[in-house]
Amino acid sequence: MTPPRCPPPPRGGAGDIGYYPGCSLAGGAVELDLSIRALARVAGAELREIDDWNCCGATAAHSLNHDLAVALPFRALALAEAQGLGTVLAPCAACFSRLKGTLVRLGRDPGLAERAARLAGLPFQGKVRVVSINGFINGLLADGLAGTLTRPLPGLKAVPYYGCLLSRGEGINEGEDPESPSAMEGAIKAAGCSVLPWNFATECCGGGFSMSKTEAVMDLGGAVLSDAKAAGADLVVVGCPMCHSNLDMRRRGAMPVLYLSELLGLAAGLSPAALGLDRHFTDARTVCAGGRP
Amino acid sequence: MSQGPDADLADAVRDAAGVRVERCYQCGKCTAGCPMARHMDLAPNQIMRLAQTGDPGDREALLRSLAIWCCAGCLTCTQRCPRELDPAAVIDALRELSRREGKVSPRGRRILAFHEAFLASVEHTGRMSEVPLVGLYKLWSGDIFQDLAVAPAMLARGKLPLIPHVIKGRTEIRRIFEACRAKEKA
Structure with a gap:
């Protein structure tokens, strides 16, 4: 098992960490927002929300208009840079994929950077680093959080679910094998859980088709959870609001599905309610009890 | 960018997505890994093939297909393409064209x-x-x-x-x- 690749600690020097919650974190994925903020507080990391951030465009923008798919993330990145934020945390895997992917493409293609600046009507030098939920949490752990996890959950067997957006795409999974990522493993073990091997770590859950092609989401999400069950898992650990909703809400009752930040928050001794665990559709109380019935 | 109905589809895709579809050699790896293939009326490798031919009937079949709307953008095909062709970006470009020309599958x-x-x-x-x-x-x-x-x-x-x-x-x-x-x- 390879150790997790930890990016340089996201705090110190450059000041606050820019926070790009993304739209779902005010609604369907409110527990991701609660648990990220709570975990950052425990670790002493300062999150500063990007003032007036806009939606990244998600799947809809790149499905219908490739200029919009670049211009929307571009505005968010340009705002962060103008507000002096050198590092931006995008805990939602979809936002991370759009922001980071755009940053990489802008760096590679000066023509695109020029067009995006014209479309968005803003300057951007590209001096922003975008961090995922996995990168952020691994950074906090390396920076001292690991030593403060006083309530580990050793009875639990977890499977890390990266899905699409934390495993594939330009710049998404730097240095890791996209077919076999490991960025979540160290953090899950730091929370005291064991990590089980399984087959669906990077399979698709159906993503944004929850309403417009529900039958596909039911099929794909069902297959993910069946494999998790077959592997002997007590819970699935995710970093994506679409994966969470498709597994926790659409497949209600199958298996607890936790954001990585919720799991680490429990291990840090935070209350389930403070982390938003009471807002799940599938009961997560067995996980909160550390696997004891 | 000349993207009227008469423009060659492979050129339009190259301009919009930066992908040269003619380089696809039809290995089928995109289709093998596609989680949505079972819901599609054209498999991902067929999409790549029809985008190569320059045939107006193929162009029409592609832009009117359900398949281009079924892509979940999971990027498995793009990740695995041995020719590094980014079929997901090709499908993005085809959706845009389909919508612009009023050819979206019912x-x-x-x-x-x-x-x-x-x-x-x-x-x-x-x-x-x-x-x-x-x-x-x-x-x-x-x-x-x-x-x-x-x-x-x-x-x-x-x-x-x-x-x-x-x-x-x-x-x-x-x-x-x-x-x-x-x-x-x-």
């Missing part, structure tokens, strides 16, 4: 309605909010009764804010949408 309309509702919410407020998104989606897809039971459960969990957040820079956002639409028509 079976893909619900998916299009969802994307359009999502972007309408963003265009007017700067962010996606569930209430306008779902409201517009139901209106435009005709799927009025879908997920009625989910709403109260979402509300009870604090997952359905009733008043959308409107950002200060919403006129900026509108300008960005207009500029991107102008590009689209150019």
Whole structure:
């Protein structure tokens, strides 16, 4: 098992960490927002929300208009840079994929950077680093959080679910094998859980088709959870609001599905309610009890 | 960019997506890994093939296919393509063309309605909010009764804010949408 690749600690020097919650974190994925903020507080990391951030465009923008798919993330990145934020945390895997992917493409293609600046009507030098939920949490752990996890959950067997957006795409999974990522493993073990091997770590859950092609989401999400069950898992650990909703809400009752930040928050001794665990559709109380019935 | 109905499809795809579809040698790896292939009327490798031929009938079949709307954007094909061709970006480009030429498959309309509702919410407020998104989606897809039971459960969990957040820079956002639409028509 390879150790997790930890990016340089996201705090110190450059000041606050820019926070790009993304739209779902005010609604369907409110527990991701609660648990990220709570975990950052425990670790002493300062999150500063990007003032007036806009939606990244998600799947809809790149499905219908490739200029919009670049211009929307571009505005968010340009705002962060103008507000002096050198590092931006995008805990939602979809936002991370759009922001980071755009940053990489802008760096590679000066023509695109020029067009995006014209479309968005803003300057951007590209001096922003975008961090995922996995990168952020691994950074906090390396920076001292690991030593403060006083309530580990050793009875639990977890499977890390990266899905699409934390495993594939330009710049998404730097240095890791996209077919076999490991960025979540160290953090899950730091929370005291064991990590089980399984087959669906990077399979698709159906993503944004929850309403417009529900039958596909039911099929794909069902297959993910069946494999998790077959592997002997007590819970699935995710970093994506679409994966969470498709597994926790659409497949209600199958298996607890936790954001990585919720799991680490429990291990840090935070209350389930403070982390938003009471807002799940599938009961997560067995996980909160550390696997004891 | 010449992307009228008479332009060669492979050229249009190259201009929009930066992918040279003629380099595809039909190994089928994209189709083998595609989680949505079973829902598609054309498999991903067939999409790549039809984009190569230059045949007007193939062009029509592609732009009117359900398959291009079924792509979930999971990037498995792009990750695995031995020719590094990015089929997902090709499909993005085909969807844009299909919509621009009014050729969206009737079976893909619900998916299009969802994307359009999502972007309408963003265009007017700067962010996606569930209430306008779902409201517009139901209106435009005709799927009025879908997920009625989910709403109260979402509300009870604090997952359905009733008043959308409107950002200060919403006129900026509108300008960005207009500029991107102008590009689209150019």
